[in-house]
Amino acid sequence: MEKLGFNPRTTAYPMPVALVGSTVDGRPNFMAVAWFTKVNSRPPMIMVALGKHKHTAQGIKENNCFSVNIPGEDKVTETDYCGTVSGRHEDKSTLFDVFHGNTKAPMIMGCPINYELTLTDTIETPGNNLFIGEVVGAYVDEDKRTGETPDLTKAKPFMLIESPPSHYHGLGHQVAEAYNVGKRLKQPKT
Amino acid sequence: MEKLGFNPRTTAYPMPVALVGSTVDGRPNFMAVAWFTKVNSRPPMIMVALGKHKHTAQGIKENNCFSVNIPGEDKVTETDYCGTVSGRHEDKSTLFDVFHGNTKAPMIMGCPINYELTLTDTIETPGNNLFIGEVVGAYVDEDKRTGETPDLTKAKPFMLIESPPSHYHGLGHQVAEAYNVGKRLKQPKT
Numbered sequence: 415m416e417k418l419g420f421n422p423r424t425t426a427y428p429m430p431v432a433l434v435g436s437t438v439d440g441r442p443n444f445m446a447v448a449w450f451t452k453v454n455s456r457p458p459m460i461m462v463a464l465g466k467h468k469h470t471a472q473g474i475k476e477n478n479c480f481s482v483n484i485p486g487e488d489k490v491t492e493t494d495y496c497g498t499v500s501g502r503h504e505d506k507s508t509l510f511d512v513f514h515g516n517t518k519a520p521m522i523m524g525c526p527i528n529y530e531l532t533l534t535d536t537i538e539t540p541g542n543n544l545f546i547g548e549v550v551g552a553y554v555d556e557d558k559r560t561g562e563t564p565d566l567t568k569a570k571p572f573m574l575i576e577s578p579p580s581h582y583h584g585l586g587h588q589v590a591e592a593y594n595v596g597k598r599l600k601q602p603k604t
Numbered sequence: 605m606e607k608l609g610f611n612p613r614t615t616a617y618p619m620p621v622a623l624v625g626s627t628v629d630g631r632p633n634f635m636a637v638a639w640f641t642k643v644n645s646r647p648p649m650i651m652v653a654l655g656k657h658k659h660t661a662q663g664i665k666e667n668n669c670f671s672v673n674i675p676g677e678d679k680v681t682e683t684d685y686c687g688t689v690s691g692r693h694e695d696k697s698t699l700f701d702v703f704h705g706n707t708k709a710p711m712i713m714g715c716p717i718n719y720e721l722t723l724t725d726t727i728e729t730p731g732n733n734l735f736i737g738e739v740v741g742a743y744v745d746e747d748k749r750t751g752e753t754p755d756l757t758k759a760k761p762f763m764l765i766e767s768p769p770s771h772y773h774g775l776g777h778q779v780a781e782a783y784n785v786g787k788r789l790k791q792p793k794t
Contacts, residue, residue: 415713415745422742423648426717426763427674428775429641432619451619451641452655454729459612461651461734463643484617487779494786504791513607522607527616537727539644539736544651546729551736552612555605564616564767566715571617572779573763577754580783585618586776589677589762593770597686601694 428573430582433496434462435481435520436473441507441522445470446497448574449542452480458549460531463542469501471543474533479517480547484527487571490582492524515551526558526569618763618773623686624652625671625710627665631697632710635660636687638764639732648739650721653732656757659691662731664723669707670737674717676760680759680772682714716748716759 420426429448436443449463460482464471474480494511499506500585511523521528531547538544554564572582610616611636619638626633639653650672654661664670675683689696701713711718712791728734744754762772 415747417713417718417743418746418749419743420742420752422719422739423751424742425642425643425758426742426744426759427620427622427777428618428756429606429620433749434615449641450651451645451651452615453639453734454615454617454731455704457733459729461641461653463651477635490780491785491789493793494782495632496786498783499791501794503794505794506791509791511756523607523691528607529612529627533730535727537725537773539649539725541644541646544643544727547738549612551612552610552616553607554616556608557605558667559608559610560768562610562656563614566608566616566618566765566767567632568639569616573618573625573775574782575756575775576755576782578750581782582779582782582785584776584779585765586774589772589774590680590684590771591769592684592764592766593688594666594684595772596686596688599681599685601685601689601699604693604695604789 421461425576428575431493431520431572431574433481433485433493434470436470437518437520438469438473438501440460441472441530442512444471444496444506446493447565453546459546461544461546463544465541466543474545476493477518478533480531482529483522483525484571485525487584490525490572526555527564528553565589581583617767618765621683621762621764623658623673623675623683625673626660626709627667627710628663628691629657632702633659633663633691634686634696636683636755643736644768649736651734651736653734655731656733664735667708668723670721671709671711672719673712673715674761675715677762677774678740681763698777716745717754718743
């Protein structure tokens with residue numbers, strides 16, 4: 415198979431989509447974000463990457479807290495809207511029913527999974543703020559669980575596919591059992 | 605709908621899976637990573653979060669470069685193996701056919717998408733190194749494109765679902781067009 419170059423700015427893997435919540439000028443605001451990841455296990459920490467001049471960045475700096483809400487497929491329209499319009503120009507505060515944990519970070523009732531975070535560190539890249547938060551609360555809709563645990567096949571999160579054209583895709587079929595399917599592949603000892 | 609708490613250490617969203625390549629003690633080594641994200645657009649930068657004592661972390665520090673390879677579903681067994689066994693104990697150097705760009709970062713021929721990165725910054729969380737790299741090369745299999753661009757419906761990347769039990773899932777159906785479906789949702793001006 416021949417390898418060919420492509421534009422290095424193209425993100426060629428699926429990105430899970432979240433709505434990042436913050437309080438800005440006293441109002442709840444939400445922004446769609448596809449650049450985020452876990453960055454620590456004990457304590458649990460999530461990092462979100464946002465443009466430095468985003469309205470949400472202002473809110474996180476003001477209140478030292480934010481939320482990461484995972485929308486289901488039924489909220490794809492609202493999520494897309496929150497990714498294309500700034501809270502500086504349109505008021506997103508009444509778009510969702512909001513609840514709070516122990517911080518000022520607004521969370522979305524209509525999203526099946528919600529994380530509440532306190533800001534622990536801010537890193538700068540040339541164009542973005544990387545906000546690292548410690549997870550201080552995690553909430554799931556009662557009917558989106560199996561046993562005590564969130565069940566993503568019920569929560570129906572979606573991913574952003576950028577290369578092209580840009581679409582949101584749902585979660586597909588089960589490919590294999592993690593931490594198990596590779597066990598048979600022993601390699602020589604070093 | 606009632607909101608219930610869950611273990612804040614549980615990652616309750618799909619995580620794309622990559623194989624991070626580095627040269628360690630002169631040998632190519634690959635580690636499966638689900639904690640990574642884009643963190644800058646111009647120039648393109650990707651961040652990967654790895655345990656501080658990982659063999660791969662040593663290789664990145666030694667050579668100031670690494671690769672991010674996106675496996676297709678046909679490599680799920682090898683990927684899972686690379687996520688469960690350290691290169692410190694078993695020799696992963698012959699598991700894949702390797703190619704190089706302009707750095708010492710080994711890339712995997714059998715993965716349809718490959719990014720080559722030079723290390724620009726290292727951040728520490730309590731348990732992890734966050735390695736930020738600038739993308740200096742991007743490669744795609746000739747037959748995994750539509751036009752000039754990588755096509756993920758052909759590349760067939762997969763996601764790790766942690767909550768429970770842990771499985772890999774493929775990309776599912778198209779939910780909506782991004783940067784478009786939300787346009788109808790005008791909210792009041794601020």
